[in-house]
Amino acid sequence: MKEKTSVLVCALLLLGVSLCWCIGAPDAGDACSDVTGQKEMLVYLNLLQGEIDGALAGLDGQVEATAGNLTATGLAGADADAELNDALAADPSVTTAITIARNGTCLAAVPESVASLVGEDLGGREVVRETFEKKVPIMTDVIPLHEGGQAAIIEYPVFGEDECLAGAMSITFDPYLLCKEKIEPVLNGTPYTAMVAEAGGRVLYDPDPEEVGKETFNESLYEAFPEILAFAHTYAGNWSGHATYSFYDTGFSRTVQKEAYWTTVGLYGTEWRLIIIRELGGA
Template sequence: MQVALSGLDRATADAADALGTTGLSGPGAETVLRRPVAADPSVLTVITFDLDGVVRAAEPEEAKVLLGQRLGDQAVLQAIATRQPLLSDLFPLAQGGDAVVIIHPVVRGDGAATGMVSTAFIPFDLLAPIAADASRKTPCTFMVIQTDGRILYDPDPEEVGRETLDDALYKEFPEILAIARQAAGNRTGYGTYSFYSTGLGKIINKETFWTTIGLHETEWRVMVIGEV
């Protein structure tokens, strides 16, 4: 999973390097943006925006409705303020749907930052093939959450997007809340809990070990889950 995430980061960083020469807009920039679009099927859009947050180029074709829009998302504002690479939390996109973005600054040859390049992707689509392949080799399943407890990947699509610390579904299961709080502050760990089987069937006992992947100081907890 870390390899896949780092691959998208590398594709975005390479685009930022190339855009330092081509500029944020125009045919050259569009050619550059098509490369990270093709990097993984989970990628929704790749855009450039200037230091005012205005979208200057966008790919693929359906993303061009964003051209000229001024973005006010927290990740955009943070990237402009810090001019550092970042991995955002899951958030609603201007064009609809929820996604995560990787943002890198675009810097000219003279060292001046001109804007940013942002790759938006769906974590579930990035992680699902990897988790499915790993699950075929073990009786375990996988879940990936943000440190605030929001679920990015679960084999049960109904779980994706839920916030384990706030969702009413989990309040009946205090062990889950305890594990979510523990995972928030610990990069690795172990816990046991009771919850519905995949598909919200019968309640069963489970155990989980977790580890951490991430980029640019943003961490995701990868939970390995088995029945006990």
């Protein structure tokens, strides 16, 4: 809380400086409003970056702790199930938690809706192979799941008391729910919206539910808006930046000009682009 308060204090000071500059500038007009709006966008972007990175770090810490505890409990049994249920309860975005033996067999799975995974061979999945080969934690992009549906995965190696690799522990989580919980309380009541996308263009969060899950580079919705594709290529290749483009307003009622700043959040080399957006007027 102290850290968040410091961020907000710095944000207010930054906005205060920009407002004083505008008040003292003759004939500032629209230029003043534009500069103030841009500074405010960057303040909110910085705040949201801290919120989402913090949420991902929280998930990661829970998985790390669970993997460590499984060294003592083993990967199956009542104690292992209790550890998995604690991981499941870590955040509303978490949907499943499982353990996997070194031979790739699923040994435990919660909640009950995925209990049928126990006994399944998951060793052929890329995330499992990579965890076993590199013996390091991993976060994936949104990928198809063995049990059906799609989610992102955080997976940790689990070591035995002899420090040899015993298997792995993972959670699946819904990036949309994680981002929604952090973004909407911050931006509600402001003139700004936000979007989160994978570096490859897949939309993870947007205030328009119709856009969530869209693959920007292969989506007919964007074909009539070449500026969107140019924007997506730009943010895909750059950790942070600024752009303007034309697209529908929130709700798809009309075409407007938009301005965006973006930065990057993520874990273990998996990057999400966090984008803050405002409407500039009719296109």
